[in-house]
Amino acid sequence: MHSFKELSEKFNKAFEAEHFPTAPASLYEPGNYFLSIGGKRIRPVMCLLGNELFSDIHPDAYQLANAVELFHNFTLVHDDMMDEASLRRGKTTVHVKYDESTALLVGDVMLIRAYEYIQHIQPQYLPKILQLFNRTAKEVCEGQQLDMDFSKMENVSMDNYIHMITLKTSVLLAASLEMGAILGGASVNNCQHLYEFGKKIGIAFQVQDDYLDAFGDAAIFGKEPGGDIKQNKKTFLLIHALEVANATQKKELNDLLSSNAADKVEKVLAIFKSCGVDAWAEASKAKYMQEAFEHLEAIAVVSDRKKPLIELANYLMNRNQ
């Protein structure tokens, strides 16, 4: 059995291999560029963790892990286009460094490459994994669409926001664990608890991501803070602030949302702080973590095997990048 850190190192080393052919370079060089700018590679490591929770690592777990990482990068390349983001992990995004058409095709071909890794999975596991992968992929697109829709709406309820980020973020974390577990021969019941563990962790992670986008350190976070605020993005923080703000704060917030003032970010952050949004985010994160750990507890394997998943959770929740 391996620790979370060991599995991360193993995956990162394995992932250094070439993922694309050489020609046409105009398509694959931008693809390689984006893969090379790194990232935490959390999702593929979750495939390995889900797998090793139930068995020795199955050789196909790396194919699965590659598929998940390629899929995740596909979503990032296309999301960056939709968000008109110029930086990702501190580096120029594909549509800015190259052009929109190239970024569109690079994303497309990354998604297809993900399915090429899936195709190598043993026939006995292939249908079940392909089905979960497909369902998850569709949900992630639905989540992104809802995210865009919400950005144009005046009011978004916390329930709708949680539904959206569950689709956009959590289901891929959950499915990464479960697909690994399927390869490990896990029972349906164990798979379900592991999926729920991943889903709750995912929501906690998003609470933190929204927090970091507002209050994070640009040098560590790899992108300018306040991006969500500038785009009037509905986030855990903004939705909660609008729920708890007094009339004056609420009016000020709404006025800021319809402005492009130079000090917009600064002023919104000040309201967030005066509404206690930062403390609330901590508590909310803790609640989801608690629920996640209850599901982890319910998985019928000896507790020692669960340690790497606890390490993962701690890593994610204490991260400052």
Place this chain on the structure above:
Amino acid sequence: MHSFKELSEKFNKAFEAEHFPTAPASLYEPGNYFLSIGGKRIRPVMCLLGNELFSDIHPDAYQLANAVELFHNFTLVHDDMMDEASLRRGKTTVHVKYDESTALLVGDVMLIRAYEYIQHIQPQYLPKILQLFNRTAKEVCEGQQLDMDFSKMENVSMDNYIHMITLKTSVLLAASLEMGAILGGASVNNCQHLYEFGKKIGIAFQVQDDYLDAFGDAAIFGKEPGGDIKQNKKTFLLIHALEVANATQKKELNDLLSSNAADKVEKVLAIFKSCGVDAWAEASKAKYMQEAFEHLEAIAVVSDRKKPLIELANYLMNRNQ
């Protein structure tokens, strides 16, 4: 056994079913819109034809056919964005009717939906079909990238153009037939000849498509003629014209390529005609058809079973839309 026309009708009827869930409507309504504007549905019917060449229609052949049609529509939605096309089949394109971000996600989710249809294929055929589907999907993206690259290059050789359109257009026709054949239990040798038949038909089809884009009737063709000329797209016609034009014609053509004159299309067409490009296109199409029929001939099944494929070829080659 069914005729090409019967299979077309059967598929079109079956394809009327809903392909997407209802929510989020902001994602799936545009998807349904694009699917509803029709198209010839040639590729999915080719899955059925490839299948029935070797056996009674396998129930999974319709899953496969749906996958291929969804995949094709994914490429159209994204290609329209890259080409900045406002019309497709005489109707407003998705990125114009909705917006760029929606079109991006609609394309993505169509590609994933294609894989959802693939996932239902029986495990004994699934790995082989998934592999061919993936390879083909990647090649289609490569073809589209090369097409964009070529539009920025001054000179493109006929060989490079044929390579590009083979990837962009032919391999999907070829793979549609072969995937159907795999489901029909065809031998490797028969699969290869059928694939080559599809590939050659695809090139002939593209010669004609380039011809129609220049000389087609807007009312029938569903898009303005001369679109390729306006975009300085390298086509069979332009590349051949540049090969055979005399010095005066060549200079005039090159001058036109760097202009946006109102009568650009008209003048380029006049040069095409004076170079005999239209007659050459006919001859070229006939050559590829001849090669296609040689491969069809080589497939080891009784000739009666091949009749629907001959009907398909005739339909494609005499079409004026």
